[in-house]
Amino acid sequence: MEGNASRAEHGIGLMDTAMEQVPAIEAIGVTKVYGHGQTEVIALNDVTLRVARGEVVALLGPSGAGKSTLLTAMALINPPTSGQIIIGGELVMDGEDAKIDLRTFRRKHLGFVFQKANLIPFLTALENVQVALEINDTPAHAARERAMYLLDHLGIGDRAGNLPDALSGGQQQRVAVARALANNPSLILADEPTAALDSHRGRQVMELFAQVAHESNAGVIVVTHDVRALEVFDRIVEMEDGRLLAPSEHTGAGTH
Amino acid sequence: MNLAVRDIRHNFSRFAFTTVGIGLLLMVVMGMAGIYRGLIFEATLLVDRIGADLWVVQGNTRGPFAELSRIPVNLEDRVRALPEVIRARRFVNHSIQREHHGKPLRLMVQGLAWPDDKGEWVSLVAGRPLGQAHFEMVADRSLGLALGEQVTFGKDVYRVVGLTTGMSGIAGDGLAFFTVSDAMAIQFDTPSEAIRLERAARLARTGNQDFGRAQPLLLERAGGASSGISELPQPQVSAILVSLNPSADVNKIISTLSTWSDVTVYTAQQQRDLLLSGTVDKSRRQLGLFSVLLIIISTIIIALIMYTLTLDKIHDIALLKLIGARNRVIVSLILQQALIMGAFGYGLAWWLGQYLFPYFPRRVMLETPDLIKLAMITVLISMLASLLGIWKAMRVEPNTVLA
Numbered sequence: 001m002e003g004n005a006s007r008a009e010h011g012i013g014l015m016d017t018a019m020e021q022v023p024a025i026e027a028i029g030v031t032k033v034y035g036h037g038q039t040e041v042i043a044l045n046d047v048t049l050r051v052a053r054g055e056v057v058a059l060l061g062p063s064g065a066g067k068s069t070l071l072t073a074m075a076l077i078n079p080p081t082s083g084q085i086i087i088g089g090e091l092v093m094d095g096e097d098a099k100i101d102l103r104t105f106r107r108k109h110l111g112f113v114f115q116k117a118n119l120i121p122f123l124t125a126l127e128n129v130q131v132a133l134e135i136n137d138t139p140a141h142a143a144r145e146r147a148m149y150l151l152d153h154l155g156i157g158d159r160a161g162n163l164p165d166a167l168s169g170g171q172q173q174r175v176a177v178a179r180a181l182a183n184n185p186s187l188i189l190a191d192e193p194t195a196a197l198d199s200h201r202g203r204q205v206m207e208l209f210a211q212v213a214h215e216s217n218a219g220v221i222v223v224t225h226d227v228r229a230l231e232v233f234d235r236i237v238e239m240e241d242g243r244l245l246a247p248s249e250h251t252g253a254g255t256h
Numbered sequence: 257m258n259l260a261v262r263d264i265r266h267n268f269s270r271f272a273f274t275t276v277g278i279g280l281l282l283m284v285v286m287g288m289a290g291i292y293r294g295l296i297f298e299a300t301l302l303v304d305r306i307g308a309d310l311w312v313v314q315g316n317t318r319g320p321f322a323e324l325s326r327i328p329v330n331l332e333d334r335v336r337a338l339p340e341v342i343r344a345r346r347f348v349n350h351s352i353q354r355e356h357h358g359k360p361l362r363l364m365v366q367g368l369a370w371p372d373d374k375g376e377w378v379s380l381v382a383g384r385p386l387g388q389a390h391f392e393m394v395a396d397r398s399l400g401l402a403l404g405e406q407v408t409f410g411k412d413v414y415r416v417v418g419l420t421t422g423m424s425g426i427a428g429d430g431l432a433f434f435t436v437s438d439a440m441a442i443q444f445d446t447p448s449e450a451i452r453l454e455r456a457a458r459l460a461r462t463g464n465q466d467f468g469r470a471q472p473l474l475l476e477r478a479g480g481a482s483s484g485i486s487e488l489p490q491p492q493v494s495a496i497l498v499s500l501n502p503s504a505d506v507n508k509i510i511s512t513l514s515t516w517s518d519v520t521v522y523t524a525q526q527q528r529d530l531l532l533s534g535t536v537d538k539s540r541r542q543l544g545l546f547s548v549l550l551i552i553i554s555t556i557i558i559a560l561i562m563y564t565l566t567l568d569k570i571h572d573i574a575l576l577k578l579i580g581a582r583n584r585v586i587v588s589l590i591l592q593q594a595l596i597m598g599a600f601g602y603g604l605a606w607w608l609g610q611y612l613f614p615y616f617p618r619r620v621m622l623e624t625p626d627l628i629k630l631a632m633i634t635v636l637i638s639m640l641a642s643l644l645g646i647w648k649a650m651r652v653e654p655n656t657v658l659a
Contacts, residue, residue, distance in 0.1 A: 107580020122266030
């Protein structure tokens with residue numbers, strides 16, 4: 001692992017103090033309703049959630065609780081029926097109205113990790129990370145350097161030239177994490193990232209999230225069913241029937 | 257990073273097979289254009305090379321290439337008598353089919369006005385031009401005859417003394433050059449039995465007439481050779497080719513010839529235009545329509561292939577949109593693949609054509625302007641074909657990744 005100077009050089013952990021005070025994301029009174037009349041389903045009911053920069057939050061709850069709906073709303077790919085989403089202090093969604101170009105915003109400020117790694121099958125591990133940088137206008141050479149740095153940082157630099165098919169599930173998920181971190185996002189959203197992994201690999205990935213969140217000062221929200229590695233989270237939020245429950249007895253590592 | 261190239265590299269075998277299919281289609285389109293050019297070349301070969309300034313043909317006809325034209329051979333002397341005419345030649349040209357070594361031999365007989373025209377304008381690849389008034393021939397290589405080989409036409413045997421290449425007639429049959437008298441002998445060859453029957457019929461007809469009964473010598477002549485009966489018409493030719501003094505006033509000579517009501521006169525260019533607007537025009541339209549249909553079919557096939565390739569990548573496209581890729585990144589991925597496919601297909605079509613077209617029974621001529629035109633059409637249809645895939649890609653929602 002390289003030192004702080006090297007991480008700073010590659011864009012990790014650079015954040016001015018003023019920005020550190022601003023939450024990574026605020027979801028205020030977010031409601032999501034599907035269908036009309038008798039078929040109406042309230043997936044999210046007046047949900048308010050704030051996640052600070054550098055904070056790692058687990059979102060728990062049974063199936064149908066609204067976790068993924070909340071995550072996709074915060075990922076700006078599923079607009080809420082009402083409520084506001086503020087990312088990095090900027091009002092992004094006000095109800096169904098997008099206040100900015102969402103795709104550009106996602107490119108610059110958000111990172112995503114899913115249950116499946118969702119790597120592009122015709123690109124190598126290195127190129128899967130590099131592509132996220134290049135579409136954000138990073139010159140090819142610099143993108144390649146940073147992608148290689150991230151893969152090294154996540155311990156899979158030696159597999160950089162391999163196609164996803166040739167990587168194990170854990171290695172693929174690390175590539176996905178590297179891709180999520182590529183553009184130094186202020187918020188990383190993960191939807192059951194350990195579901196396809198064994199407990200050891202799952203714990204490694206969760207620890208990885210905690211590590212990168214703290215190093216890069218990004219907010220991390222992880223939707224999970226996996227209660228075996230909850231201690232790595234700073235905060236645990238539970239959902240049921242589209243609402244956030246009151247804070248439970250679960251507590252994470254609690255560094256923030 | 258070029259996503260299109262990386263995807264192609266990853267799915268190389270499928271891309272290669274698809275490109276081969278498109279290449280074969282484009283080769284057929286290329287071949288159609290080549291056949292059309294070959295058709296024009298073959299149709300106009302004689303008119304262009306025979307070196308006549310004027311064509312004198314049967315009155316009120318459009319010449320031997322458009323319809324039957326019959327004029328008496330002595331017209332050659334009438335034309336030659338005109339001022340500024342430096343040469344007048346009989347034009348005899350007809351197709352025949354014979355059996356040679358057990359195989360059908362189809363050729364176009366072209367008469368050369370020996371001794372004025374020994375065929376100097378025919379480019380030989382072996383042997384020599386005609387060296388005597390009878391029983392020699394110069395044959396195109398496509399006829400499969402060897403130098404020195406002897407072939408029987410009618411009652412005479414002809415020896416191949418020279419070989420040409422690329423000389424074929426309007427129907428695509430190889431040309432064979434004979435002296436005009438030999439060409440006419442081949443054209444008017446009649447079986448011996450038919451000659452005997454004709455002489456017997458003449459004898460009978462004359463014998464039934466009073467003057468025939470009164471003049472025994474007449475009966476003797478009627479039962480003899482046709483050439484000995486001056487009352488019978490002379491053999492006819494298709495046209496008279498006229499060469500003029502370079503300083504001659506062509507219009508003046510045409511106006512003089514136009515006063516002869518038994519003939520019609522055309523310049524070489526008019527004869528060429530008549531050829532192209534008549535016989536070749538329908539073939540041109542036919543080939544053109546086939547080409548258009550093939551281009552439409554190629555476009556549809558490329559479009560369907562691009563659509564299928566896009567469907568295969570729909571998840572990756574959704575992911576690219578989710579991580580913020582601009583539309584131009586996605587459009588470029590699909591468009592570049594369509595263009596690469598079109599370009600490689602075109603290259604393959606050209607390369608294959610170089611090897612296959614020479615084996616086609618008709619001449620296929622690939623000309624640079626046609627190749628450039630087809631290249632531009634290929635680019636255009638590739639772009640058009642990618643629209644379906646692009647349309648599908650633009651409709652993909654980023655949250656499809658989560659499905």
